[in-house]
Amino acid sequence: MEYHQLKKLLKFTLKEKKIIKRLGIPPDAFIPLLFSIRFGGDWSFVKNSEKFMTVKEKITKYDENKKVGRTIEIVYLFLNPRILKEEGTVYRLEKCGEKGERALVKRPYKVVIEADHIIKASLDPLDLKIKLKKIKEPVKFEGSGAYGVSHEMEHLSKGQITGKPFWEFKYEIEE
Numbered sequence: 561m562e563y564h565q566l567k568k569l570l571k572f573t574l575k576e577k578k579i580i581k582r583l584g585i586p587p588d589a590f591i592p593l594l595f596s597i598r599f600g601g602d603w604s605f606v607k608n609s610e611k612f613m614t615v616k617e618k619i620t621k622y623d624e625n626k627k628v629g630r631t632i633e634i635v636y637l638f639l640n641p642r643i644l645k646e647e648g649t650v651y652r653l654e655k656c657g658e659k660g661e662r663a664l665v666k667r668p669y670k671v672v673i674e675a676d677h678i679i680k681a682s683l684d685p686l687d688l689k690i691k692l693k694k695i696k697e698p699v700k701f702e703g704s705g706a707y708g709v710s711h712e713m714e715h716l717s718k719g720q721i722t723g724k725p726f727w728e729f730k731y732e733i734e735e
Contacts, residue, residue, distance in 0.1 A: 579692065585639060585677055588612065593637040593681060597690065604712040611716045613638045615701065615708040633683040636699055638675035643713060644698055645672040646706075654711060656721045663723030671706040674698040
């Protein structure tokens with residue numbers, strides 16, 4: 561990494577420390593948010609009796625006239641998350657970083673979740689801002705967001721994702 565890039569990275573990291581303090585959350589709680597922002601995806605971990613989780617959603621806005629768009633990333637950080645309601649069932653293949661192959665799992669289609677603290681981060685690639693907001697009410701997820709919540713909650717409760725291995729599928733040639 562070049563010197564000027566390293567300097568910008570250090571400055572950014574110092575600003576993160578100030579943001580954590582202003583939000584009034586434990587520093588470790590911010591780690592899943594950092595990972596979602598820096599590496600993408602949903603993240604979770606347990607430290608002592610505290611549970612921390614992020615779930616990311618994407619919203620693409622596209623201007624048909626200008627033929628230009630952008631994808632806004634919304635990342636929710638949950639401290640000690642609790643599922644209030646699940647609805648529906650979706651069967652899907654998932655791959656988790658800990659396993660070498662995908663597994664067939666059952667996930668809810670809709671989820672309502674609450675937590676001790678909820679922080680919403682919006683990342684806009686055009687204005688280069690990460691907007692943070694504390695959320696007081698439970699958050700509702702549908703589709704991929706609900707699958708992400710279910711997946712990460714399974715990590716927080718069981719450690720590993722359970723499901724049928726993909727090799728239980730059978731190939732079939734259609735004529």
